[in-house]
Amino acid sequence: MIPEELMSHVIAALTAFEAALRRLHPIALSALRKDLLFHLEPLAAVRRSLPPENSGASPEDAGALRRACDFLLAAIKNFAAEEDLQSAYLSALRSARRICRAQEALYPLCGAWPDVNRYFLESGAALPAAEQLSGAETGVMHGDPSEHPHARGGYSLYVPESYSPAYALPLVVALHGGYSHGRDFLWSWLREARSRGFFVLAPTSQDMTWSITSLKRDEQPLHRHLESVCSRYAVDRSRILLTGMSDGGTYALALALSPQSPFSVIAPLCCALPPADLRQARGKRIFWVHGAQDWIFSPERAVWACRELRQADADIKLQLVDDLAHTYPREANATLLEWFGIGGGLPEK
Numbered sequence: 001m002i003p004e005e006l007m008s009h010v011i012a013a014l015t016a017f018e019a020a021l022r023r024l025h026p027i028a029l030s031a032l033r034k035d036l037l038f039h040l041e042p043l044a045a046v047r048r049s050l051p052p053e054n055s056g057a058s059p060e061d062a063g064a065l066r067r068a069c070d071f072l073l074a075a076i077k078n079f080a081a082e083e084d085l086q087s088a089y090l091s092a093l094r095s096a097r098r099i100c101r102a103q104e105a106l107y108p109l110c111g112a113w114p115d116v117n118r119y120f121l122e123s124g125a126a127l128p129a130a131e132q133l134s135g136a137e138t139g140v141m142h143g144d145p146s147e148h149p150h151a152r153g154g155y156s157l158y159v160p161e162s163y164s165p166a167y168a169l170p171l172v173v174a175l176h177g178g179y180s181h182g183r184d185f186l187w188s189w190l191r192e193a194r195s196r197g198f199f200v201l202a203p204t205s206q207d208m209t210w211s212i213t214s215l216k217r218d219e220q221p222l223h224r225h226l227e228s229v230c231s232r233y234a235v236d237r238s239r240i241l242l243t244g245m246s247d248g249g250t251y252a253l254a255l256a257l258s259p260q261s262p263f264s265v266i267a268p269l270c271c272a273l274p275p276a277d278l279r280q281a282r283g284k285r286i287f288w289v290h291g292a293q294d295w296i297f298s299p300e301r302a303v304w305a306c307r308e309l310r311q312a313d314a315d316i317k318l319q320l321v322d323d324l325a326h327t328y329p330r331e332a333n334a335t336l337l338e339w340f341g342i343g344g345g346l347p348e349k
Helices: 004-022 026-037 040-049 059-078 085-109 114-119 187-196 216-232 247-256 299-311 332-340
Strands: 139-143 155-159 169-175 199-203 235-245 265-269 285-291 315-321
Touching: 004 026, 004 040, 004 059, 004 085, 004 114, 026 085, 040 059, 059 085, 085 114, 085 139, 085 187, 155 187, 169 187, 169 216, 169 247, 187 199, 187 332, 199 216, 216 235, 216 247, 235 247, 235 332, 247 265, 265 332, 285 299, 285 332, 299 315, 315 332
Parallel strands: 169 199, 169 235, 235 265, 265 285, 285 315
Antiparallel strands: 139 155, 155 199
């Protein structure tokens, strides 16, 4: 049996990395790297202590923990390791992708490890039901066009493990930022989805970012993915939240402002207003979250965009986050969900 102390080091490193990504800014890279390096030796010790492959001691747990440690160690070692600022920032983004792979490796251990279970829940959330209530596939799954983990054009999906087709659940459609991937962005919402009981659909753009100036290229496959999910699961179509980060937020707005759009509730984060027919904004509910220190899309630009949307009769709310740069604010998820009408805790059955 693997000692729980070893798992606690892994969770501590994941938590520290999440905190570092929340503070991500080019001028902060050196300090962030220093903080993360503190976790390097405890993680390396965990990795050395694991039983070898094909041993009889909890081989599945050990294998998952081994993979998570390898991803975490590589993420920390390579985080902002270059002297050139631009290269250091890009390496930090690549490290963030490795953290998603570490989460993917650990998630199947929720049922066996209390620390892992708590990590994938909101603070104070009750444990979700362990039993599966239907024959439907639940948990984390991927509908990619190929077996390659970073193939483009597919989607990742989370279905609550306690899902029952007798109860239609809300759906969050979450669009990743430029040069990212749905398989990674899914983890930005999984903790809340697992705690509160809703679906998360995280599509992946056809190219390295969303087709903002050529809407249909990504719009058509996205709608196919949405219909595929709705045909297989009991989705409450009246409770679909479209959200996105950076280019994903801009594309979410573009989709919502297109004629006959099925999306009426939108939560863009750290993005820009796309070229669109603002007459389509009438009656849309929009909650825009933006960093006051955003160095890619200035906060002044966000204020202007929200003013334009309000004049077009959108029901819009803007939240400027004082200490946020151009990165994903995980703490905003709870605010957005409560605004949308998904409170804490799993739905009553």
